[in-house]
Amino acid sequence: VDQFLGFMGGGLSELVHPTFWVAIVIGTIFGVIVGALPGLGTTLGYALILPFTYNLEIETTISLLISLTVGVSYGNSIPAILVGVPGTPAAVLTVLDGYRLHKMGKTGLALGVAFIAALGGQTVSAIFFAAAIVPLAALAFHFLQPELFSLYLMGIVAIVSLTGRNAVKGIIAAALGFLVAMIGLDPVTFQPRFTFDSFMLRSGLEASAIVIGLLAVSELLRQTRQVFQWDVGEGKTQDARFPKFRDYKPALPAMFGGTVVGTVVGAIPGAGATPAALISYQQAQAISKEPEKFGKGSIEGIGANEAAQNASNSGELIPALALGLPTSGSMVLLLAALTMNGFVPGPTLVTDAPELVWAVIGGLLGSTLFLLITGWPMCKFMLKLLTVDRTVVIVGALFMVIVGVFSLSYRFLDVLVCLLAGIVGYFMLRYGYSVAAASLAVILAAGFEATLRRGLALHDNSVVDFAVRPIAGPILIIALVFFVIGVRRTIITARAQRTLDREGEAVATTPAEE
Amino acid sequence: MNRRIDLAGAVGVCLLGAFVLVHSLTAPTPSVQNDAIGVWGFPMFLGGLLAVLGLTQSIRTFRDLRATGPIGIPEGTEDEEGHESSGLRALGFMAGLLLYLALLKPVGFVIMTPIAIYVSLWAMQMKGWVKRTIFAVAFTVLAFFCFAEIVGVPLPVGPLTDLFLELGLIDYR
Numbered sequence: 001v002d003q004f005l006g007f008m009g010g011g012l013s014e015l016v017h018p019t020f021w022v023a024i025v026i027g028t029i030f031g032v033i034v035g036a037l038p039g040l041g042t043t044l045g046y047a048l049i050l051p052f053t054y055n056l057e058i059e060t061t062i063s064l065l066i067s068l069t070v071g072v073s074y075g076n077s078i079p080a081i082l083v084g085v086p087g088t089p090a091a092v093l094t095v096l097d098g099y100r101l102h103k104m105g106k107t108g109l110a111l112g113v114a115f116i117a118a119l120g121g122q123t124v125s126a127i128f129f130a131a132a133i134v135p136l137a138a139l140a141f142h143f144l145q146p147e148l149f150s151l152y153l154m155g156i157v158a159i160v161s162l163t164g165r166n167a168v169k170g171i172i173a174a175a176l177g178f179l180v181a182m183i184g185l186d187p188v189t190f191q192p193r194f195t196f197d198s199f200m201l202r203s204g205l206e207a208s209a210i211v212i213g214l215l216a217v218s219e220l221l222r223q224t225r226q227v228f229q230w231d232v233g234e235g236k237t238q239d240a241r242f243p244k245f246r247d248y249k250p251a252l253p254a255m256f257g258g259t260v261v262g263t264v265v266g267a268i269p270g271a272g273a274t275p276a277a278l279i280s281y282q283q284a285q286a287i288s289k290e291p292e293k294f295g296k297g298s299i300e301g302i303g304a305n306e307a308a309q310n311a312s313n314s315g316e317l318i319p320a321l322a323l324g325l326p327t328s329g330s331m332v333l334l335l336a337a338l339t340m341n342g343f344v345p346g347p348t349l350v351t352d353a354p355e356l357v358w359a360v361i362g363g364l365l366g367s368t369l370f371l372l373i374t375g376w377p378m379c380k381f382m383l384k385l386l387t388v389d390r391t392v393v394i395v396g397a398l399f400m401v402i403v404g405v406f407s408l409s410y411r412f413l414d415v416l417v418c419l420l421a422g423i424v425g426y427f428m429l430r431y432g433y434s435v436a437a438a439s440l441a442v443i444l445a446a447g448f449e450a451t452l453r454r455g456l457a458l459h460d461n462s463v464v465d466f467a468v469r470p471i472a473g474p475i476l477i478i479a480l481v482f483f484v485i486g487v488r489r490t491i492i493t494a495r496a497q498r499t500l501d502r503e504g505e506a507v508a509t510t511p512a513e514e
Numbered sequence: 515m516n517r518r519i520d521l522a523g524a525v526g527v528c529l530l531g532a533f534v535l536v537h538s539l540t541a542p543t544p545s546v547q548n549d550a551i552g553v554w555g556f557p558m559f560l561g562g563l564l565a566v567l568g569l570t571q572s573i574r575t576f577r578d579l580r581a582t583g584p585i586g587i588p589e590g591t592e593d594e595e596g597h598e599s600s601g602l603r604a605l606g607f608m609a610g611l612l613l614y615l616a617l618l619k620p621v622g623f624v625i626m627t628p629i630a631i632y633v634s635l636w637a638m639q640m641k642g643w644v645k646r647t648i649f650a651v652a653f654t655v656l657a658f659f660c661f662a663e664i665v666g667v668p669l670p671v672g673p674l675t676d677l678f679l680e681l682g683l684i685d686y687r
Contacts, residue, residue: 172564172571175564179557191553194537225604391635392640398611399627412615415615416612453550
């Protein structure tokens with residue numbers, strides 16, 4: 001308790017410095033912009049801003065970077081809801097429910113739930129960070145390949161609920177996603193697979209480019225089929241008011257669950273925001289009273305996903321600061337900033353330099369407070385931009401995606417891959433193959449395969465030894481339970497849908513027969 | 515939903531699965547100790563799965579095609595009601611975007627992008643050539659400023675490279 005109060009007090013004391021607030025304001029606004037631009041993300045944001053921090057004090061640098069992370073996690077949900085383009089892969093599931101709600105005219109509800117979930121997730125996880133950095137750092141030592149595999153399996157199980165009305169097509173979509181992720185070097189032996197002697201394919205295809213293509217470009221191409229004229233009256237009626245408490249109350253348990261899952265999963269080396277969001281989404285659906293709404297405009301889905309990915313921010317800081325284990329590209333850059341300033345990340349850092357922990361907590365709380373004041377006006381501003389003309393939005397988004405994907409690694413191959421994924425995704429959308437299932441498979445495939453094979457190798461290929469480990473075993477059982485529940489629900493929903501379709505077809509054909 | 519296209523897709527999946535399976539079975543495999551699944555274990559499984567599921571879906575679709583004709587109940591995302599729809603326009607966009615990408619390096623971002631955006635807005639029946647021109651130019655200038663000038667993304671400028679270098683707008687070739 002003393003340690004927790006000491007960290008919290010130190011974090012709050014940082015907030016009295018004006019330079020700290022300047023860093024928070026710049027970091028958060030820059031983060032929201034980076035998060036909202038498809039193709040960019042926390043790592044690129046860190047890389048862009050890091051050169052400007054060389055002459056700053058380390059506490060100010062840390063708060064700037066942390067604020068940027070908070071801004072990205074919030075900013076990526078805005079285009080996900082308004083245009084159907086996930087700013088980062090972690091916002092993939094926000095697209096499913098948020099964009100659907102936007103199209104239903106419930107934009108305010110979707111944005112409001114994302115806003116509350118993001119702020120709630122950040123605040124609770126900042127407190128959790130202060131309380132748990134020492135004990136969770138010890139737990140992180142126990143997460144080896146089998147434990148990581150069991151987490152990936154939890155994410156894979158989430159695909160079951162995204163297969164759509166035709167389960168065969170859903171599984172085909174997921175398998176295609178897995179297959180695309182196999183292109184490049186094998187993660188264990190580094191043997192090339194499906195490269196066909198092409199040098200460019202040896203490093204594999206950029207997962208972000210494929211996901212943006214499958215989810216965003218496909219939907220934008222689908223929208224180019226139609227002509228939209230705002231001047232005939234539509235589009236101006238979008239409800240963008242902040243939702244009332246009774247409207248978002250059903251999503252509160254999912255937000256709480258997402259916060260817990262996000263913080264814990266984020267703290268596991270090798271996990272991060274995307275698996276945290278997927279697992280949280282799956283558990284929220286499993287305990288929901290309205291699971292059939294997930295993927296079709298569920299505020300619980302948005303709440304769980306947004307809370308988890310925001311909460312994972314503080315989670316991934318735990319192994320980075322306490323163990324010196326970076327769990328993502330952005331954490332590598334954070335550690336680079338620390339080492340440039342003479343700090344040695346590792347178990348002694350928390351006790352030797354508590355001011356760094358204070359700066360993290362101050363940055364998390366300060367940027368959350370700043371977003372509390374400015375986050376909603378930012379949403380409204382972006383919504384106003386969108387209601388200008390839908391044709392402009394569609395065309396602008398298409399070309400913005402192309403520039404954004406090019407800026408990932410300055411490779412035309414990435415843009416080509418993104419466009420081809422978009423074209424394939426267009427036909428998948430039109431013919432009922434789930435692009436969401438394919439996207440999740442692309443994201444999870446490499447980690448899933450690598451952790452399974454390495455984990456088995458560590459246990460002399462004994463599946464029993466692999467599965468009965470104290471942490472991996474229970475997670476595998478939970479994944480199995482979720483899988484059974486998910487399959488059962490998918491079958492029930494598919495049957496109900498087929499019955500409705502048949503009835504609709506019968507009604508449609510009756511007059512003709514008469 | 516056009517069942518003939520649906521059938522073609524399912525047959526394509528089946529053939530892709532068969533190709534992946536054959537490729538995985540015949541590709542050279544390194545002898546790695548203690549790797550029970552192996553380099554080609556996952557691709558082999560995926561190839562088999564795609565071949566079987568593709569075949570299953572093909573049979574289902576073929577059966578439906580013979581029973582109730584080429585137009586079936588939509589399984590995917592449908593067009594929004596009340597708006598004119600054209601599949602050819604979407605296909606045109608796909609071809610146009612690939613052409614834009616092919617010409618982006620030789621012609622350059624600042625020349626290709628306004629042309630591509632203007633044509634896209636025209637294809638989407640946006641009224642007024644002045645509005646289309648203003649948006650196309652404004653987007654290009656803003657995107658170039660944000661990405662090339664602020665973020666440092668080396669967007670290609672094609673034949674304008676020397677001029678932009680001289681003006682100090684870029685510092686790359």
